[in-house]
Amino acid sequence: MDGTLTKAVINFAKMRQRANILEGDILEVLGTLPVQERVRVEAIINEVEDEALPKMQINDGVIELCNLLDEARVPRALLTRNTSKAVAYFHENHFSSMPPFAPAVARDFGLLPKPDPAAILHICREWGVLPSETVMVGDSLQDDVISGNRAAASTILLDMDGTAEHHLMDGELKPAFIANSMHDVAQILQTEFVLRAH
Structure with missing residues (x-):
């Protein structure tokens, strides 16, 4: 969806910094975390994505x-x-x-x-x-x-x-x-x- 149907507006650098996941696939790393840390990081990911929703724009065509x-x-x-x-x-x-x-x-x-x-x-x-x-x-x-x-x-x-x-x-x-x-x-x-x- 992001970058294909809609313009890419999610701030992944901010997401990585706040989640303290600076390398690797962020969802793969999320899956390896202990439960309590996974819940905390998932909340950060969701928050950054939610912040981007009002900026969503559909791509031409x-x-x-x-x-x-x-x-x-x-x-x-x-x-x-x-x-x-x-x-x-x-x-x-x-x-x-x-x-x-x-x-x-x-x-x-x-x-x-x-x-x-x-x-x-x-x-x-x-x-x-x-x-x-x-x-x-x-x-x-x-x-x-x-x-x-x-x-x-x-x-x-x-x-x-x-x-x-x-x-x-x-x-x-x-x-x-x-x-x-x-x-x-x-x-x-x-x-x-x-x-x-x-």
Whole structure:
């Protein structure tokens, strides 16, 4: 969600500093903490994310892309390392004129977060499709591309700031396609895939 459907506005540097988790994947480190410390750090993470909610802005091209998929009767899901609260805020404040993403899988859903492929595989089971019939679109090589590749889905890296060329992209880090905007994502979906109604 953050950086793909919406502009990235969460202050992760502040989150890391306040949580005193300066290295490593913050959710992975959180999972290793003793219970009392985990509760304290999780409250900090939630607080920093809540502070960002009023700043949330939908990315250009999202509504048009979703209209394209809806008209073709192609299902769309939302998968985020953020909370269900943030997903609800997005749907209510930025997406209320559209059918919601379904399913919408947040980190408090009970599945391992990206880059683990569990949530993508869950979505595929909900839809009754094979992972190879799906496309994972996201702005993170480490989270979105790896989870999509591990699930055997096609992957589109959304590289709106043009920095992807500076990263080593091979193996699990190699997306099938790179898009510079959500408009580019729509074009890739129309030209490189068969949009099959479900």
